[in-house]
Amino acid sequence: MEKNFDKTQWHLHECNIKIFEGLIFINLSEQPNNFNEFIAPTKKFIEFHGLADAKIAHRQYYPTYGNWKLTLDNFHECYHCQPSHPEYCQVHDKEYIIAYGAGSNTGPASEKFDKVLSEWNEKVNKMGHLTGEYSETEFNDYSRSAERTPLKEGMFTETKSGQPISKLMGKFKDYDCGYTSVGTSPFNSLLMCNDFATLFTFIPVSPLYTQVELMWLVHKDAEEGKDYNLDEMKWMWDVTTIADKRIIEDNQKGVLSEKYVPGPLSEMEKGLEKFKSWYLRHLENSIN
Numbered sequence: 001m002e003k004n005f006d007k008t009q010w011h012l013h014e015c016n017i018k019i020f021e022g023l024i025f026i027n028l029s030e031q032p033n034n035f036n037e038f039i040a041p042t043k044k045f046i047e048f049h050g051l052a053d054a055k056i057a058h059r060q061y062y063p064t065y066g067n068w069k070l071t072l073d074n075f076h077e078c079y080h081c082q083p084s085h086p087e088y089c090q091v092h093d094k095e096y097i098i099a100y101g102a103g104s105n106t107g108p109a110s111e112k113f114d115k116v117l118s119e120w121n122e123k124v125n126k127m128g129h130l131t132g133e134y135s136e137t138e139f140n141d142y143s144r145s146a147e148r149t150p151l152k153e154g155m156f157t158e159t160k161s162g163q164p165i166s167k168l169m170g171k172f173k174d175y176d177c178g179y180t181s182v183g184t185s186p187f188n189s190l191l192m193c194n195d196f197a198t199l200f201t202f203i204p205v206s207p208l209y210t211q212v213e214l215m216w217l218v219h220k221d222a223e224e225g226k227d228y229n230l231d232e233m234k235w236m237w238d239v240t241t242i243a244d245k246r247i248i249e250d251n252q253k254g255v256l257s258e259k260y261v262p263g264p265l266s267e268m269e270k271g272l273e274k275f276k277s278w279y280l281r282h283l284e285n286s287i288n
């Protein structure tokens with residue numbers, strides 16, 4: 001280059017990043033929203049699990065040959081969980097799946113779960129642990145959610161035996177047998193037990209291909225083979241994500257067929273309705 005070549009004018013593109021509790025948030029907008037405002041509703045749920053003091057025990061990719069919207073569709077409703085995911089149902093209560101997983105809070109099954117939840121909340125509050133939930137009530141830039149709920153009775157953590165599997169994380173003083181679900185966008189989910197966490201990231205790659213990345217996190221001092229067994233820890237989400245990959249790919253084949261016609265959502269699929277209207281309103285806003 002010439003002597004007067006100005007390197008400062010020809011650098012890589014800049015982007016905004018924030019590191020919160022060891023999680024890296026990237027914003028490609030030139031006018032990023034206020035991070036503190038964005039993280040506020042889910043902050044205490046993430047902090048309680050001490051992710052800043054965690055390490056990645058395992059990372060695995062599940063390449064999924066389906067559109068990203070079909071992939072998220074599958075992940076954000078649990079209407080299909082009872083027929084399709086026996087392993088998930090071994091760890092999570094049927095009433096919870098109907099009340100939260102399927103995104104419906106109106107049926108008699110969720111009334112039953114409400115009772116279980118309020119008894120558990122009382123116990124957990126006495127332990128000095130966190131309870132509660134958050135979901136967006138009106139349309140905004142974000143799609144955030146958080147909740148703490150009990151696992152199926154007798155389960156300490158999300159494993160086949162339900163027995164504790166690793167060192168307690170974050171602010172947990174003892175096992176409260178709870179489960180914390182956090183989403184800071186539809187493209188990621190933090191599903192956290194008392195002693196390990198499973199992090200999901202859904203990456204749209206092309207119209208017919210979505211990369212699904214799972215990371216299992218444990219306390220930074222936990223040692224494999226001594227404090228935790230990786231196969232036992234990844235069992236449920238590994239087998240469930242493999243099943244979901246097949247469901248999504250079959251679904252995609254159906255959607256591509258000449259006979260395909262879109263159908264209505266079930267009343268149990270409130271989460272999907274919310275996601276679709278959020279996405280469509282964003283599309284509208286980007287056109288206008």
Ligand SMILES: [Fe+2]
Nearest residue numbers: 074075080244
């Ligand atoms: Fe699924």
